Amino acid sequence: MPENTPRTRRLGLAAALVLAVAAACVTVTAMDDQSPRTKATAPVTPPDNGPGLLSFASPSASPASTTATPASTGDPTSSPPSPPPSPTRAERTPAHSPTPSPGSPRPTQPRTSVRSLNYPDRYWQVSDGLVRLEPVTSAPARRAATFTRVEGLADARCSSFTTADGSYLRHRDFLLRAERADGSRLFRQDATFCPRRSASGAVMLESVNYPGRFLRHRNFQLRLDPYQNTGLYRADSAFLLVDGLA
Numbered sequence: 001m002p003e004n005t006p007r008t009r010r011l012g013l014a015a016a017l018v019l020a021v022a023a024a025c026v027t028v029t030a031m032d033d034q035s036p037r038t039k040a041t042a043p044v045t046p047p048d049n050g051p052g053l054l055s056f057a058s059p060s061a062s063p064a065s066t067t068a069t070p071a072s073t074g075d076p077t078s079s080p081p082s083p084p085p086s087p088t089r090a091e092r093t094p095a096h097s098p099t100p101s102p103g104s105p106r107p108t109q110p111r112t113s114v115r116s117l118n119y120p121d122r123y124w125q126v127s128d129g130l131v132r133l134e135p136v137t138s139a140p141a142r143r144a145a146t147f148t149r150v151e152g153l154a155d156a157r158c159s160s161f162t163t164a165d166g167s168y169l170r171h172r173d174f175l176l177r178a179e180r181a182d183g184s185r186l187f188r189q190d191a192t193f194c195p196r197r198s199a200s201g202a203v204m205l206e207s208v209n210y211p212g213r214f215l216r217h218r219n220f221q222l223r224l225d226p227y228q229n230t231g232l233y234r235a236d237s238a239f240l241l242v243d244g245l246a
Contacts, residue, residue: 111244
């Protein structure tokens with residue numbers, strides 16, 4: 001037993017050394033394995049408040065959600081509004097005017113003169129076959145400004161005007177003139193005018209075959225013009241039917 005004691009000690013020391021080396025290796029390995037895990041779990045510092053972070057955390061609202069819808073202004077391709085209607089459209093004569101009875105039209109006011117509302121010293125007068133608005137300054141002028149108003153040749157509800165020599169006032173080329181009747185349907189229509197109420201007791205005279213066109217004076221010439229919603233047109237187309245001057 002004594003002979004084996006040193007050997008046993010040597011073996012014990014060797015075993016202790018081996019255990020110490022092994023423990024050291026285990027410690028180093030454990031430290032190496034722990035280091036990456038420590039780095040991975042370290043908190044990440046966010047960048048400064050740059051656009052990337054703002055756009056992610058607080059996305060900008062889309063234009064559709066922030067921009068107010070403009071008020072509708074209507075379709076730009078639509079037709080413009082219609083002009084104001086004639087104030088007498090409700091009274092307009094139907095297109096299918098009744099055929100007049102045979103024989104001469106009956107006078108509705110035997111002697112009639114037509115005075116301008118906005119030129120009260122001027123009357124319709126026949127001059128060289130055309131009808132103009134002229135002052136009455138003589139006996140011949142009074143005779144030229146006096147007509148017989150009869151039932152309308154194309155519509156008995158309307159009026160026609162005859163002169164002392166038997167001619168009729170009719171429009172041709174939209175100018176009012178005195179002409180002899182030729183018996184045609186066109187002549188009867190051209191010579192028929194329907195009175196419509198106007199201002200201050202005056203009337204507007206609408207063509208039976210051109211609804212919406214009224215007799216008016218322009219440069220003192222009587223003509224047939226489309227209705228216009230203006231003060232000048234209404235004044236120029238307003239006439240007073242008065243007792244005949246002659």
